[in-house]
Amino acid sequence: MDPGGRVNIFVDTFAWFTDPAHYTGSNAVQVRVFEHLELSALAVLIAAAIALPIGLYLGHTGRLAFIALNVANVGRALPSLALLAFALPIAFSLGLGLGFWPTLISLIPLALPPIMTNAYVGIRGVDRDVIEAARGMGLSEPGILRTVEAPLALPLILSGLRTASVNVVATATLGALVAGGGLGRYIVDGLALQEYDRLFAGALLVATLAILVEVAFGRFEARAVSPGLRSPADAL
Amino acid sequence: MPNARGATVEFRDVTKQYADQVAVDGLSFTVPAGKICILVGPSGSGKTTSLKMVNRLIEPTSGAILIDGTDVLQEDPVQLRRRIGYVIQQVGLFPHQTIEENVGTVPRLLGWPKDRIRSRSIELLALVGLDPKRYAARYPAQLSGGERQRAGVARALAADPPVMLMDEPFGAVDPIVRDRLQAELLRIQRDQGTTVLFVTHDIDEAIRLGDRIAIMKDGKLVQYAPPGELLAHPANEFVAQFVGSDRGLKRLGLLTAGGADLDSGIERAGVDPRAPELKASTTLRDALALMLERGVQQAPVVDDNDGRYLGVLTLAKISKMLGSQA
Known part of the structure; x- marks a missing residue:
């Protein structure tokens, strides 16, 4: 261990961030951050569009849950790099080329399991008596799901989305391996060119972005979830 | 106070058969409009199953249940349930909604205008003894067990249902609160004129609240009579035992x-x-x-x-x- 070397890296990274050259052109920090967020957001949105309806429906009916959840969990077991390798030929065969699309395709399976599992578990966990009362009062089945089960499962649904988002933001760096944009660019290029200040800057930006996403979800959750679901002491 | 007219509820040879057993066997009796009928019996006697067939949470295998002469099986279950109040032991208030929102559930489903829902909710909270100023904006978690049960009754009454089903509504509250809730249920029921079907396993509760008591055993109706008659002339040994050897004293209580x-x-x-x-x-x-x-x-x-x-x-x-x- 050479303490001096470590200090140098931090100094160099700081210097990298203060260099105005890194804020202009197609490789500018703000451009890469935007690309990264765009890719991540789209991946989470598509995954949510697939996983939420399935998770909510299965949670409501309690049907086929075993199969669906296991299929979703396969996504968890597959390494992201392997997914990227799978996604490449798919993207090529669809004429989507390198970069953005194969990365997007490989990120979606990563985001599906936490979203689907949490939606399912959240809905299943709603008090049976509350649902029976709702049905007994004449709420339709979609009405029960929309106005009773979903709001009550919201904390878990949101935490699934949050986990998925943080995972995707962290993993979207892999896109740079297949000529994609985003913050992975700095890491992959920094590694290739042995420019460790650039590599560190990229890693730092990804970590910061992931934390910000986490915090933003926390804020949103505090607003979106009914005060009635907090502990009685808080609500009073 | 709007005086809702209660409806007549008639069970006509109602049977509920599950794969391995008969839960309710050839049940026939009529609850006159505006009366409280208590379904009472030991666990597994079929009383809750019978109750839930009225609002079709459970579908009868055969027979008919008529509300004011119309078979409930001919109606859309969702529409049917909006006209029948429903109260369960665990209350089942929606934890994410305020008490006022909870009480307004059925009027909302029926598409009442907002201000009418609001005034009705306030009126009902006052009716069940929950000061609207204090309770309307609270959440269920902030209420005691007895208060929640009152809110549950208010919610069930919101759209002036001609029939109300109550499944051991006071089973989970302490005896003092239960006593008070029973008294208030009687007051409210007399006031609203609602026909009430009420399930309990507590014979004393049945005697106190019932205009008619239906004693059930193994899915069959053993005796159906007003409390005084039940105590004076139990139909058989089972009923005599069920009402207790102190039935003379219980009669004096009436x-x-x-x-x-x-x-x-x-x-x-x-x-x-x-x-x-x-x-x-x-x-x-x-x-x-x-x-x-x-x-x-x-x-x-x-x-x-x-x-x-x-x-x-x-x-x-x-x-x-x-x-x-x-």
């Missing part, structure tokens, strides 16, 4: 001193001075307890309102009243 055959030939001044003065509304059960406590054979009875002397109640008369119907 009768009042004012309604007894009083001896008015005795002067007020001539009554044993140790005797307790009874109000006409005192139940004979309480009167008996007081007389035994003081060791007297007779007690004067006075009018509740003006204190006018009505006559003397004697132990012999009480005993004779029990004997005459036994």
Whole structure:
């Protein structure tokens, strides 16, 4: 261990961030951050569009849950790099080329399991008596799901989305391996060119972005979830 | 206060068959409009199943259940349930909604205008004894068990249902609160004129609340009668055991001193001075307890309102009243 070397890296990274050259052109920090967020957001949105309806429906009916959840969990077991390798030929065969699309395709399976599992578990966990009362009062089945089960499962649904988002933001760096944009660019290029200040800057930006996403979800959750679901002491 | 008209509820040879057992077997009885009918029996007697067939949370295998002559099986279950109040033991208030929002559930489903829902919710909270100013904006988690049950009753009554189903609604609250809730249910039911079907396994609750009591065993109706008749003439050994060996005392709990055959030939001044003065509304059960406590054979009875002397109640008369119907 050479303490001096470590200090140098931090100094160099700081210097990298203060260099105005890194804020202009197609490789500018703000451009890469935007690309990264765009890719991540789209991946989470598509995954949510697939996983939420399935998770909510299965949670409501309690049907086929075993199969669906296991299929979703396969996504968890597959390494992201392997997914990227799978996604490449798919993207090529669809004429989507390198970069953005194969990365997007490989990120979606990563985001599906936490979203689907949490939606399912959240809905299943709603008090049976509350649902029976709702049905007994004449709420339709979609009405029960929309106005009773979903709001009550919201904390878990949101935490699934949050986990998925943080995972995707962290993993979207892999896109740079297949000529994609985003913050992975700095890491992959920094590694290739042995420019460790650039590599560190990229890693730092990804970590910061992931934390910000986490915090933003926390804020949103505090607003979106009914005060009635907090502990009685808080609500009073 | 809007006086909702209760509906007649008729079970016509209703059977619920599950794969391995018959839960309800050929059930037939009629609850007159505006009356409280208590379904009572041991666990597994089919009382809750019977109740849930009325709003089709459980579908009968055969038979018909008619509300004011219309078979519930001919109706859309969702629409049907909006016209039937439903209260369960665990209440099932929506934890994410305020008490006011909870109470407004069915009116909202029926598409009432917002201000009407609001005024109705406020009115109902007051009716069940929850001060709207204090409770309307609270969440269920902020209420005690008894308060939640009141809110549950308010929610069930919101759209003036002609029929209300109650499944052991007071089973989970402590005896003092239960006693108060029972009294308020009677008041509200008289006031609203709703027909109530009420499931309990507590015979004392049944006797206190019921206009009619349906005793069930193994999915069959064993006896269907007003409480007084049930206590005086139990149909068989099972009913006699179920109502308890103190059924004579329970019957006295349904009768009042004012309604007894009083001896008015005795002067007020001539009554044993140790005797307790009874109000006409005192139940004979309480009167008996007081007389035994003081060791007297007779007690004067006075009018509740003006204190006018009505006559003397004697132990012999009480005993004779029990004997005459036994």
